[in-house]
Amino acid sequence: MIRVxxxxxxxxxxxxxxxxxxxxxxxxxxxxKLGILGRNGAxxxxxxxxxxxxxxxTAGSIEADMSVSWPIAFGGAFQPNLTGLDNIRFISRIYxxxxxxxxxxxxxxxxxxxxxxxxxxxxxxGMRARLAFAISMIIEFDCFxxxxxxxxxxxxxxxxxxxxxxxxxxxxxxxxxxxDASYIRDHCNRFAVLHDGVLVQFNDFDEAxxxxxxxIGLERKQRSETVDIADDxxxxxxxxxxxxxxxxxxxxxxxxxxxxxxxxxxxxAEASYAEALALYPYQRSYWVQRAHMAKEQGxxxxxxxxxxxxxxxxxxxxxxxxxxxxxMRRQGTELADYSAHxxxxxxxxxxxxxxxxxxxxxxxxxxxxxxxxxTMLHLLRTxxxxxxxxxxxxxxxxxxxxxxxxxxxxxxxxxxxxxxDLDRRAKAELAASEAMRSDPWGALIAAGGFGDWQxxxxxIKAPA
Amino acid sequence: xxxxxxxxxxLAGSLKVQRRVIGALLRREMLTRYGRHNIGFLWxxxxxxxxxxxxxxxxxxxxxxxxxxxxxxxxxLTGYSSVLLWRNxxxxxxxxxxANLALxxxxxxxxxxxxxxxxxxxxxxxxxxxxxxTVLFLAIGWITPPDDVLTVFGGWLxxxxxxxxxxxxxxxLSHISELVDKLWHPFSYLLFPLSGAAFLVAALPQFAQDAVxxxxxxxxxxxxxxxxxxxxxxxxxxxGYLIPFNLGLSVAALIALRYVSLRVVPE
Numbered sequence: 001m002i003r004v005x006x007x008x009x010x011x012x013x014x015x016x017x018x019x020x021x022x023x024x025x026x027x028x029x030x031x032x033k034l035g036i037l038g039r040n041g042a043x044x045x046x047x048x049x050x051x052x053x054x055x056x057x058t059a060g061s062i063e064a065d066m067s068v069s070w071p072i073a074f075g076g077a078f079q080p081n082l083t084g085l086d087n088i089r090f091i092s093r094i095y096x097x098x099x100x101x102x103x104x105x106x107x108x109x110x111x112x113x114x115x116x117x118x119x120x121x122x123x124x125x126g127m128r129a130r131l132a133f134a135i136s137m138i139i140e141f142d143c144f145x146x147x148x149x150x151x152x153x154x155x156x157x158x159x160x161x162x163x164x165x166x167x168x169x170x171x172x173x174x175x176x177x178x179x180d181a182s183y184i185r186d187h188c189n190r191f192a193v194l195h196d197g198v199l200v201q202f203n204d205f206d207e208a209x210x211x212x213x214x215x216i217g218l219e220r221k222q223r224s225e226t227v228d229i230a231d232d233x234x235x236x237x238x239x240x241x242x243x244x245x246x247x248x249x250x251x252x253x254x255x256x257x258x259x260x261x262x263x264x265x266x267x268x269a270e271a272s273y274a275e276a277l278a279l280y281p282y283q284r285s286y287w288v289q290r291a292h293m294a295k296e297q298g299x300x301x302x303x304x305x306x307x308x309x310x311x312x313x314x315x316x317x318x319x320x321x322x323x324x325x326x327x328m329r330r331q332g333t334e335l336a337d338y339s340a341h342x343x344x345x346x347x348x349x350x351x352x353x354x355x356x357x358x359x360x361x362x363x364x365x366x367x368x369x370x371x372x373x374x375t376m377l378h379l380l381r382t383x384x385x386x387x388x389x390x391x392x393x394x395x396x397x398x399x400x401x402x403x404x405x406x407x408x409x410x411x412x413x414x415x416x417x418x419x420x421d422l423d424r425r426a427k428a429e430l431a432a433s434e435a436m437r438s439d440p441w442g443a444l445i446a447a448g449g450f451g452d453w454q455x456x457x458x459x460i461k462a463p464a
Numbered sequence: 465x466x467x468x469x470x471x472x473x474x475l476a477g478s479l480k481v482q483r484r485v486i487g488a489l490l491r492r493e494m495l496t497r498y499g500r501h502n503i504g505f506l507w508x509x510x511x512x513x514x515x516x517x518x519x520x521x522x523x524x525x526x527x528x529x530x531x532x533x534x535x536x537x538x539x540x541l542t543g544y545s546s547v548l549l550w551r552n553x554x555x556x557x558x559x560x561x562x563a564n565l566a567l568x569x570x571x572x573x574x575x576x577x578x579x580x581x582x583x584x585x586x587x588x589x590x591x592x593x594x595x596x597x598t599v600l601f602l603a604i605g606w607i608t609p610p611d612d613v614l615t616v617f618g619g620w621l622x623x624x625x626x627x628x629x630x631x632x633x634x635x636x637l638s639h640i641s642e643l644v645d646k647l648w649h650p651f652s653y654l655l656f657p658l659s660g661a662a663f664l665v666a667a668l669p670q671f672a673q674d675a676v677x678x679x680x681x682x683x684x685x686x687x688x689x690x691x692x693x694x695x696x697x698x699x700x701x702x703x704g705y706l707i708p709f710n711l712g713l714s715v716a717a718l719i720a721l722r723y724v725s726l727r728v729v730p731e
Contacts, residue, residue, distance in 0.1 A: 011729075053571040054730045070569035078566075081496050093488035094570055096481075 002028040002051065002068070002143060002173065007060035009046055020046050021197035023060075028190075030066065030142065033174040035188030035205075037181060037212040039248040042194045044177040045071075048145050051175065066142030066173065072133070072165070080121035084112060084131055087120060088138070095139045102138040109160070110134035130157060137164050143173040162187075181209060181255050213256065216249045227412040229427045232420035233348035233357075233386075236413060237282050237313055244280040253279070254286060261289070266296040281356030281413070284313035288320060291327075300327040301373045305355050308380045312352035314343035338381035348417045349453040353380060353389040360414050361390045364441040368401020386417070391455035395462070411436055418449030485572050489581035497585075508585065512548045512593035519544045534664070534697055538607040542692050543661035545594040546685045549620070550627035550659075551652050552590065556582045557635030558645050561728065568730040575725045579635055583628045591620070611694025619687030622706055626680055629713040636720035639728070660685035666698040673700065680709045 007024040010017050020043040028034055038044045049055045051062055052070055078087050088106050092099045107116060110130040115123065123131065144165065165174075166187050178184055184191070184205070191208035192201045195215045202208035230236035244250045257272030270293035273286055280286075291306025307324040311317050317340060328334055341352030348357075358379050362371045375398075383389035411431050419427065426447075430436055435443040450456045498505045520540040557579050567573045601607045610616050638644035660682035665673050676682050683701035690699035 049569075049730060052569060054569045055728070056726055068571070070571075079492060079496055081499075082492065086492070086495055090488055090492045091570075093491070094485055094572055096484055 001030070001065055003061075003063040004028075004051070005061050005063075007047075007050065007062065008058045009043070009050060010058045019197060021194070021199070024197075024199045025060075026192070026199065026201060028143065028173050028175065030173050031171055032190055033176065033188040034190045034192060035184030035208075036175065036177045036192050036194055036199075037184065037208060038177070038194035039216055040246070043197065044194055045147055047194065047199075048147050048175060048177060052145050064143070068143045069136065069139070069141035069145050071145045071147040072136040078120045078128070078132070081119060083119055084110075084116040084123075087131070088135060091135055091138070097139065105138055106131070106134040109137065109164075111157075133161055141172070143175070144169065146174060146176040146178070148178050179251070181212075181252070182259070185209075209252075209256075213252050216252055227408045227431075229412045229424070229431055230416040231424075233351065233417045234345050236416050237284070237343070238345075240280050240282040241285070244283050247279065250276055250279050250283075257286075257289070261293065266293045269293045270297070270299075270302075281359070282313060282354075284310050284315045287313065287355070288315055288323075291323065295323065295327055298330075300330045301377050303327040304331070305373065305377050305380060308340065308377075309354040309356070311340050312343055312354035312357075312380070314345070317342050341380075341384050348420065349387040349450075349456075350385050353383050353386045355380065356413070357386050357417065358389060358393075360410065360417065361393050362398075362401065363403060363406065363410060364414060364418075364444060365390065365393050366398050366401045367403045367441070368398060369403045370401070387453040387455045390450070390453065391459040394456065394459035406437055406440055411440065414440060414444060415449075418444045419447055421451075422447065481572055482574075482577060485574075485577050486581050486584070489573070489577055490584060493581050493585055508589040509592035509596065512545070512552075512590055513597055515548060516541060516544045516593060516597055534693060535607060537601060538692055539689075541594070541597055541601065541607065542688050543685065545590065545597070546620075546623050546681070546688060547656055547659060547661045548593070549587070549590040550623050550630070550681060550684075551656065553583055553586045553624075553627035553631035554634045554648060554652070556586050557631035558638040558648055560635055561639045561724065565728070565730050568728055575636075575728060576632070576721055579632050579721075583631060586631075587624050587628070590624075594620070610692045611696070612691045615691030616688050617691070619684050619689075619691060622687065622703075622710065623681065623684035625710045626684060626706075626713065629710060629717045631717075633713065633717035633720050636717070636724040639724045655679075655681070658682075664689070664697060665700040677702070677705075680706050 004027070005025050008022050009020045011020065012018075024047070026034070036044050036047070046055070048071055050057050051064075052068060053062075054070070079090070082090070084106075085103065088102055089099050091097075092102045110116070110127075110133070112123075112127055112131060115127060116131075120128065120131070146165070174188075176184055176188055188205070190201065190203060191205050192199050193208055193212045193215065195212070200211060202211065230239065253272055253276040257269050257276060260269035260272055270290055273290035273293060277283060277286055277290060287306045287310040291303045291310065294300075294302035294306060304324065304327045307320050307327065311320050311324070321335075321340070324340060325335055328338075344351050355376060358371055358376055362368045379389050379392060383392060408431070415422070415427050415431055415436075419430065422430065430443065430447050433443060435446070444450070445460075494505045494508065498507045503510065520537055523540045524536050560578055560582055561575055564578050567578065568575075598607070598610070602609060634644055634648060638648075658676060658679055660676065660679070663676075665676060665682060665686055668676065677700070683703070683706040686699045686701035687703075687706075689697065690701070693699070
């Protein structure tokens with residue numbers, strides 16, 4: 001049994017105190033596997049370090065009448081100047097273990113061959129991870145702490161790690177923290193969410209994950225939105241991937257969508273992917289996923305919109321082409337009629353339009369928050385460039401559009417696309433201006449937006 | 465394969481664990497520092513021997529004035545060996561914890577074990593170097609046998625105690641402020657000529673004697689020389705000063721050690 005009572009941890013920093021958590025209590029018995037969900041920086045790793053005994057709590061107590069491991073697969077304890085063999089000998093001596101037996105086990109498990117006799121600093125990161133995991137397995141603990149067993153080695157090695165941990169040691173206690181919620185779902189029988197220094201426990205994964213998502217979502221709403229404005233559309237597209245996968249809200253939504261997809265619930269999965277894409281509309285890879293979900297439901301128009309968008313945002317055409325052709329054939333048309341417009345990494349006006357561009361144009365030029373699927377698809381099929389798409393939209397305004405309050409992220413995207421030539425300060429001033437909120441289209445045009453978009457300019461000047 | 469790591473109960477059990485941990489750290493330290501290449505861990509004492517021999521030759525060649533007619537070889541041997549003993553210990557312990565933070569994940573390893581392992585290594589190296597050179601110089605007739613080996617040994621241990629306490633104090637403080645590392649080098653460099661390695665207290669004028677006797681090391685070095693030369697030279701030292709000083713330094717070192725141990729954050 002491990003008894004954690006009223007655990008408090010405060011770090012002193014130069015800017016005052018950083019309270020990681022204030023009052024955490026829980027018990028963990030033999031055989032129980034507790035999975036802890038929490039966003040980046042919630043204090044999951046700190047909690048694990050405290051329980052491992054490597055660090056002391058500011059207040060509260062941790063009583064353990066079982067032996068507790070160091071965080072599994074943690075490679076930092078290696079002395080890089082020593083060989084793999086010497087590192088194994090060292091750990092064996094610290095824990096008073098049979099050195100020869102341990103050497104044999106690691107040799108067999110880590111499959112490092114002759115590298116075991118080389119200095120660890122010459123290892124690749126994969127080799128280090130394998131050695132670290134193997135060494136973690138040579139000492140038998142009652143409770144294992146598992147901090148982020150990420151992508152260690154290949155699938156086969158992963159399977160063997162899981163076998164060692166969860167089959168051979170199924171009777172032990174474990175505390176698991178991981179970014180991969182599936183890992184926690186598959187291997188734990190108790191769950192907890194660590195958020196804002198509070199640990200809430202659940203017996204059911206779905207309840208825990210629901211709570212986790214809600215907390216992340218709420219936090220996102222509360223966060224005062226300071227949105228970075230990209231230099232231009234190209235940068236907006238290129239950086240979206242990196243930024244989005246670091247965003248907990250995006251990640252949990254995508255995770256949720258993936259699970260629904262795995263269950264074959266296409267409609268719910270499509271809705272979840274759409275929810276994730278609403279956070280990062282220029283995230284190309286998930287447009288493909290969303291399109292697949294639509295395709296599975298026979299929603300070919302939405303599927304085609306998704307595939308065309310992915311291609312226009314730079315997803316590899318060769319990979320998406322067969323899907324695009326498939327959904328076009330089901331609609332009785334083919335690529336020869338409407339060719340695919342491929343991402344060129346060019347100025348916005350010359351580059352292929354995607355669904356989020358059309359949505360931005362609709363908000364600006366039409367004052368409408370929504371675009372009919374058929375209209376959207378028609379624009380994507382017939383416009384080779386954003387300039388053409390916007391000109392076509394100006395030529396055929398819709399009168400029925402309604403628009404709510406404009407989101408700061410939408411403003412930022414509009415400015416990046418319409419006014420790439422403004423310097424950063426001018427962009428920020430424009431984004432902060434009242435005009436941009438009340439009449440975004442007017443404000444963009446007044447700021448010289450779409451200045452070199454020839455078709456668009458012609459459409460603006462044409463008599464209505 | 466392995467069973468649960470044995471629990472140790474009571475002082476005897478804890479001591480057993482600590483001895484094992486320090487032993488493992490010692491081997492790891494030796495391998496890391498000296499490796500298995502060429503003469504390997506023999507460098508542990510060959511390096512200080514080279515230093516001492518070099519200084520001995522230099523001082524002999526320049527006929528350094530040390531204010532007495534004592535044999536210069538024995539003078540250099542005792543003086544420089546003492547310097548190596550107390551000066552290398554803090555040098556090895558400053559920053560030692562930072563370099564070994566990851567070890568804090570193994571709950572059997574405590575901060576003090578890291579320091580003790582390094583101190584034992586330094587003490588061993590300096591002692592073997594001092595002893596072997598003494599035997600070597602005796603064999604080739606450069607020095608005469610020490611007058612009182614026990615006094616030499618006592619002085620030697622007192623210097624080691626001073627060095628070890630200073631090392632743990634500075635090692636712990638260096639984890640709090642990196643200033644310690646920066647200041648130690650000039651400080652140790654300046655302390656070297658004042659440490660009694662290069663002079664006999666009795667040979668100094670009275671006002672200088674009064675001043676240098678405030679420096680604890682001087683007493684230790686004088687005691688070693690007392691054991692070496694006996695009545696050949698007049699040694700001035702006061703264990704009533706050195707031992708309380710060492711005790712006070714040790715208490716300060718343990719306080720700093722505890723402060724750091726309670727706050728150490730592994731990477």
